[in-house]
Amino acid sequence: MVVDGRTLTCTDVELVADHKVTVRVSPDAAHRAEAAWRLVTDLSAEREIYGRTTGVGANRDLTVDEDAGPEHGRRLLRSHAGGTGDLVPARTLRAMLLIRLNQLAAGGSGAHPRLLDTLAQALNTGSVPRIHRTGAIGTGDLTALAETALALSGEVPWLAGGVAPVSLDTSDALAFMSSNAATLAEAVLASLELDRLLRASHVVAALSYVVLGGSAEAYATAVHEARPHPGQVRCAAEMRRLLGMTGEPRPGRRIQDPYGLRAFPQVQGPALDALAYLWEVLGVEINSATENPMVSLSARNVFHHAHFHTAYVAVALDRARATIHHVAELSATRLGDLVEPSFTDLPAFLAVGPPGSSGVMILEYVAHDALAALRQAALPVTLGTAVVSRGVEDHASFATQAARQAVAVGVAYRQVLACELVAAVRALRMRPADLMDLPVRLGFEIADAVLDPGLADRALSGDLAVAGGLLGRLSSV
Template identity: 80%
Template sequence: MFTVDGRTLRCEDVRLVARERIAVTVDEAAVRRAEDAWRLVTELSARREIYGRTTGVGANRDLTIDEDSGPEHGRRLLRSHAGGAGDLLPADHVRAMMLIRLNQLAAGGSGVHPRVLTALAEALTSGAIPRVHSTGAIGTGDLTVLAETGLTLAGERPWADGHLPPVPLDTADALAFMSSNAATLAEATLACLELERLLRASHVVAALSYVVLGGSPEAYATAVHAARPHPGQVRCAGEMRRLLGMTGAPPPGRRIQDPYGLRAFPQVQGPALDSIAYLRNVLTIDINASAENPMVSLAAGDVFHNAHFHTAYLATALDQTRATVHHVAELSAARLGDLVEPSFTDLPAFLADGPPGSSGVMILEYVTHDALAMLRQAALPVTLGTAVVSRGVEDHASFSTQAARQARAAADAYQQVLACELVAAVRALRMRPADLMDLPVRDAFDLADATLDANTADRPFSDDLTKAAALLGQLSEI
């Protein structure tokens, strides 16, 4: 049983509920908070104009809704905004979206009827998934996805999987339910956790390459990073010292200075670690926020029109994260280039093991740079553009939706880059065994050695890359 309280949802909780069939319930205090907010906004709507409840939306904000057509106005809002296009969102993305929206509603700022919270919890528990489309948001509210979800809850759209009895959604619920970036936050959260996992694994993969290449420990010395103590850089250097057993005065490396793939790893990995930590902080705030417009404040006993729908924090954090991950991936590609170079390894070119002219792992460089090119495209900033919509009333957009979409693409590409380096590093350690007996990174080698094909003849690497990519999750925990 997972309990939603509107205040303490973690990114890991989102992934857990998104990918596992778990019973979900709403904390009783959160239900009371939602009901109090619903009663308050209902009372205020009878005395004053409230956007989307007594008025139209967007450029129609100045049009007052006829009292007799109130309930139908809400249904029209949902129907008119349920215009998503493109592919259907995958099930894990939709479940993550529903959980985040439920948690936001439990925070008590929307004013929706408590029955909406109960319905979302029942859908998550039963495995019912609405049929929603991917295209239709620009970082100022996931209107199409949430409208499609709302109509599904109301019984006007078919469920993609499972079923739930229809839930009445009136005017008070329509805009209040749609006023969120829950789908964007869901995709960003899943991408953030995946990138975190890959960045943790990259320490292990880089450490294996370090052993093959006979790296110099000076680049990771405590004194070096104490002189320039960026948090991520210090953390990366510490991880490399731990994995490589660098205690006391470690033996010198093979070169006075290593290539950048080893020597500059903390300085390049550090910004990525710091960026992903900042992104996680932004997500943690937003998935627990009362971010509706208008927002009901029980403390103030009032309703406030605001711009919480704008997700500049999320968009810029995602842009920065993708850019820093691209730099880290470039270093992985550089280390792969070093691994196939005899002058760095004292092994045959391309780690070949066969008759003259054997290609060894030559193809891995091509695969790496294909994936790196895809990552480069995914890393391009999306926040440099904007949009003016709704007859000029809504004149700025963050495009956080596209930034989140690109983050998942970046994670897929980066996984391929790391898989290529891992396959090459393990092959090289097999060809020239190193003394890993007392090093924590030995566990990583043993795991990969038991999983990857030991055949060093020229052969296809597709299966190896698939297995290596799957291993990264385990390597991230070493």
């Protein structure tokens, strides 16, 4: 993969995070980085530049002694490497290193170009720094990137692997730290997980539709042309495809279905739209020169600004999490319909055995436990703020927390969908003729091949683990 500072995608980030490709820096990007480094070095001799000739934060008005040399930069990194809590997983760290490399390749940091080569080497050798998770509020991942810089310079050990130490002088310290690469890494990987789950949810909902004898009218083309929100239209079209719907809608068992089926496009649609917007935001962020101050080669100048503020990311993540909560609620309602004989014409709780058998009764409890966790993770982080550094930095986006919560939403949503999938497959096993030759049959066959075929009362934990693991495959049915 060629890193050029301009064309990185979320999918690219995941490929590198999963160690599936190697990277190299494009010659043009290396040239831009060197030109920016030379320009800011010259300008630093002529004017004050934040973090290079001055302190940072509330110390912005304090001038650094000219003879301080590299020691100012080292002090800056050491003092900011104050993260705490759990360590960031290696997969997220590889994503972070790639995003930071791509941002530096955009040519706005003024950091020494040797940093680009060293980051590429770290990625290609599987080396990851030891980074603590807690320490950012959406205005720059200062602790995470300070810890990364200390590993690059050889001052602290790597979590895995390692590269030859690279010298970081005064001009490199803030230039390297001035980024939200760790937050963006977590957000990108979470968004891709949510995308897989949303795509899989079409298949799971379609399987439930078959069991419940749903009405095709709710997905009819004419219905959604009358109110053509993009995500809603896309969802209805996908349901028509999976359910083999052509021509006039076929009647279902009821004149109108419960909301879990009937309102699925209207609820799934906003989530699809929210995720599409989130990808737009992340695509801009991972390909932008966001460092403060920013070196502009075209203007031959250095600008002080607020690109470190990630309100766009925080708001987009809040929106995505809120919409997915609504989609997960519909999954839980469909699960409730699947265990109700009046909807399925099957035994209560899909039970097989002596009177009083429980079947999948417990799945509703599991689903609502996961849904409660999802509901908490979906609460907006953008309603709070922070005032730090003696009042100079008086607003925060908390995009970092929004990204963490997006990961939690993905975990909980996967659990909810797994509950519905286990129940739907069980019901279809009890009445297999319902599937006939529908395209969604492939989804059933994938699950049927690996889920325990036993219908007698037993522990379902293993079924849920398998079902949760299948959702990635179902996303491409």
